[in-house]
Amino acid sequence: MGVHGLTSYVEGNHQFFTDMRFRDCRLVIDGCSLYFRLYFNSGLDQARGGDYDTFAVLVRQFFAALSECNVKPFVVLDGGMDQTDKKFKTLQERTQSKIQEAHSLSRGSHGSVLPLLTREVFLQVLSELGVAFVQCISEADFEIASLAKHWGCPVLTNDSDFYIFDLRGGYLPFSFFQWNNISGKAPERYIPALLFTVNHFCSHFNHMNKQLLPLFAVVTGNDYTPAKITERFFRRVELERVPVGRKSGRRCSPRIESFLLWLAQFTSPVDALEEVLEILGGQQKENFHTQLSAGIQDYQIPRTSILPQYFSSAQPALPNTQGLPAALISQPEWLLRAFASGKLPSLVLNVLVLQKVLLVPQVENTHQPSSHITSLSIRKTIYSLLLFEKARQDSQRQQNVTQRGRGREDLNRQSQGIGGQQCDNLCVVDEYDRQDLNLKKNRVEAKLPNSVQELNLATIDKAPAQVRLQVLLGTLGMMDHLLEPLPPHLRLPVCVTYFWKNNSKPKPCHPRLQAMLLGLVYGELSWRTTYPDDPLYCSKAAASVCQRLSLLRVNPGQKTGLELGVAHLFSQWQSCMLAGIYLNQLLCFPLPEPRYAWVFSGTLLHGLEAAIRGGHQPASLLAEDTGALQLYSILLMALTGSALSATPRMSRGGRRIKAQQRGRGNAGRGPGNEGRGRARRGNRSRGMMPADSNLENRFALLKFE
Template identity: 40%
Template sequence: MGIHGMMSYVAEHKQFFVDLQLRDRKIIIDGNNLYHRLYFDSNLDIRHGGDYDSFTDIVHKFFETLILCDVKAYVVLDGGGDVSDKKFTTLKERAREKIKSACSLSHGGGGSVLPLLIREVFIQILTKLRIPFVQSISEADRDIVSLANHWSCPVLTFDSDFCIFDLKAGYCPLNYFQWQNICVCKGSQDCYIPARCFSLEKFCTHFSNMNKTLLPLFAVMSGNDYISLPAMEMFFSKVRLPVGGYTQKFKKHIRIHGLLNWLSRFADPAEAMENVLKYLKQHEKEETRQFLCASMKEYEPSDVNLQDFFENGIYESEAAKELELPQWILRAFAKGLLAPFISDALVLRRTILHAQVENMQRPSSHVTALSIRQVIYGLLLNPSESSVHTSARKHSTSSAFTISEFDRFQKALRKLFVQASTLPSKFCGDQYSLTTLNEVPLADRLLLLLEVLGVTDSVLAGVPALLQLPVAVTCFWIQYSEPKVKSQHMKALLLGIVFGELHKILENPEPGAHHAEVDRIVYDQFLKWKDEKSQRKALELDTAHIFCQWQCCLQMGLYLNQLLSAPLPEPDLTQLYNGTLVHRLYHELKSASTPENLLSASPKMNQLYCDMVHVVRSVIPTEFFKKKKSKSLKKKNKQAVKQPLDKKEAPMIQVLPSCSINNRFETFMVED
């Protein structure tokens, strides 16, 4: 959520805050807000697909600081979209803004687009550091309020809605949380983090001791991220708001200040609402009253008992019960083992695919991973061959088994309808339901995953377990990518993976390990390539596009693996991909340099690299890197719709055809 202009308004008034020396206590952290803030405030790469290792270092330092000050952090993450869909218009607008930002960044301009896998990396860091966290079933704000008030501890976020919530211990804005400037208490060696805490009492006192129950009405009237009431403009055009000499240059601040002064005249929300409605036309009054009352409930604490989750591992909520999802699915959502993407597809039958910094003249990078997503949708919606055919006979499309995907089309957001894949009998039809997916034998789940990615377990046997999924995804990516992956792309990517493995070895060396000094020399050379400021050079758009496609394939491969209850070990994403380094290595390889020869000094790393290259070359077609892509192969990755939908989302549904995993290329044979 978020009230437009509210944070900059309260920042002008120091009297709304109290200084806080944070130590030896619990704190509730808005997880989504934190990883956004840490990434963008740390000047990390956003043009080359992200530097997840550097982000990992920053998150480690953040939580190490909290531990040093005896601050016990509990992180709460947003889940999927709300069933009511009240925020959907805002989500689409944000998606359009991200596309614009990605386009700007691709041409050397400004913008802010998070790397695609940042959420998964953040969750892995929390898990490794043993920081308690939970993923809410939908937006987390009200769950955070309930937990914070139960434990009487402050909330750390940068969401202006927390100026409205009635928090017992207040709200610490992230921009006033000086975690990089810890201090020592006088007379002791105890450390604390200087912070400023927003005080609702001081805020209300400033406005003639305003009744704090009026603040949700203020928020709704001001308009937040999902509330925009045209009738309110009629109110603001007629009412005379008392600004009392407030002369700030921002018009939004003047309205905020005036509305707060105006509302402070009334004893409670009911009296204030009646005085709002009298400015409206008669036929608007009742509808507006109902809308305001319903919207104000969004500022009440939720019924979710998160303390029971953190203390006993039990997650229960009325909203979750109403969804009637299998218990294993709900537990996996709460533990962050399933992504909001899965929740949106299952509950809302809709997904929004995140924009990346790529070649905007080409189809979205997400097209590459389409067949993986169709299998995910098949597992969630469970279409059998007979049910798909029956539905197709009754309707022009088998819409019962489709998912709406919102993805980039050139520089715009477009809606497509994607049909779920039909799966082997062990996974679909009367013998199977989502309720028992986690009970399907491991061998069958692994076979499905590997068949979707186009590899076999025997081929992957020579690769370390934690790298088997990324290597399998790499084989899939090479065959589906458009433009065509060159050998230099493949080698640069695998060398980047080796760099991550080197980092882990040097961070945690084995006692008496051989070649440690040589490994350090090799690692330092990789660091030099990484640190060369390739960000200053113009982005090679097709190269960026190709590596973005790899991340899309990895993301969906990861989600499919999670939905199948991890038949392959989940890879360590924190050290798997460094965009700055991979782009640099590609240019080194392209210029006749041979960074891979550097590995000959480190037998273990050289063997790892050779093993991964061998797997890839054993899977992809012979001579793949030595001949031009044929026209028939190029068709495979075209967006599988008969015609594009316009921006108004034309009512005629165009459905991507059902794809059997026994014919992995079937979907891509349909003309655009």
């Protein structure tokens, strides 16, 4: 919800906090706040699409610090948008603001935009580390506070609502949580932190009744309070003026501090509310009472929490059906369990409950159409899977009511045309996306593709794997035999890259496609050379290639010189990748999850693209590691039907001899002419050229799982 201006005021007055040596404790963590703060506070790239590999390392370091201090973390994440729609206007305003910030970043100015795949990387790292987490149905604040109160432990977040919630264990603002500055000697290592408690805070205001704080939050203004209430109250109320630099030594926010002192004169929240209503006055007094009372209720925490069941059960638990939106009560158990365990995105609930989607702005060329247009057909398949069966059932019921009493022959004659039309009308999603520099609503009709007709949302989890795979590949336009030579975890990124190559506008020129493939090779080598059970662990050749590629990175702090065309194209790829991830999740993973942290690195890809345009060739960049060259060749084969030319060999004098094209059938079809001869691709075994049919065997180690 967020209380306007409260964080700046409280954090500017350290006497509201107590010093804490944090260790040996449970900790409830606001997951969304954590990944936002970790990314933004660490100077990671935002202008070029993000550096997920570096971010993943940072997340691991954070949880390693907690483990070193014997802190047991429990992460709670936001889910879908509020079913009542009361916060939707605020969300629209925030998205509009992010469009402006992304535009500023694209021009070399300041801004703050979270890269698109950050959440997916964060959740995957949590799973790999075995950190307990749950995804709530809607906004998580209330559930976080409820769980912390149930356990009597602190909350780590950066949300001003936690200055209002009365938590026995207190609130640890992320701003003062020095996780990267561990102190003390083992086994008593601790994290220096500042702890906030409501009792300590109220003692600074004549020991005011802490039950007055919810009224303070609602009147001061949060995401749910109508702005007219706040403006009307402060325009009419007479508050004591608090001069800056008063004897208390507090840094002053006049409105907030004056209002707290004004409230402190009341002993009862009922009396204070009545006085507020008197000041608001007018004919809308009853309406104001309803709105303020509802807002106050949002800060009342029950004594027990429904979340401990998620963290104690070996299997993902079902959400509490009493708190579910009506549109979700009839949804299949597999879907609700998958969502709670983070295996489905919030987009799924937003479509099912509200049929609305807010698309996240990226740094791109704002003179071009939004990068999300490229992935629209993937999202249409998602919307069809989610809505079509319900729409068909609703349409049939409506049709039966309309035609009740007519003869059976008349009913059968009219059902063919009416039902389909009504069903199409119900399969509509409102997408909010950038148009120029404005947020615009687009109505998307989710037509049902032929490939989806065999699937029903209620039983997707039980459908044959091959059926689910064909829906995914049919949407992405990829042939399954082309995937067989690939390591399983690279198949989805390759499918997405194939889709991107064919659907982005403008289409990627060869240097940009080469940069994308080199980025995938870099990611594959990087994680494998650090994985102790992998055959490439500590491989000198692979490490040398990674170092050579990494040296080409663009400085993440560089504010100028952004290649907008490159940024826009890679933003299109990320939009396609995110939509592909969501579709793969909804289809219950017909393809294995990629290692999200290693499929995209913005500073690397921008640097590689510039290097290739400057004359560097993939063969020379991957020299010394035959496995890397083989992987690159397999990726290129899957996407273009052309393999990398043979590895350059050395003459006796030490000069490289240019490799010849393999076979006359490939004459003129080098890396710069990948489109030629594509019609013949289906005649090659598993999509590979005859001369390269041994690539799969030579690359067997790189398929290690």
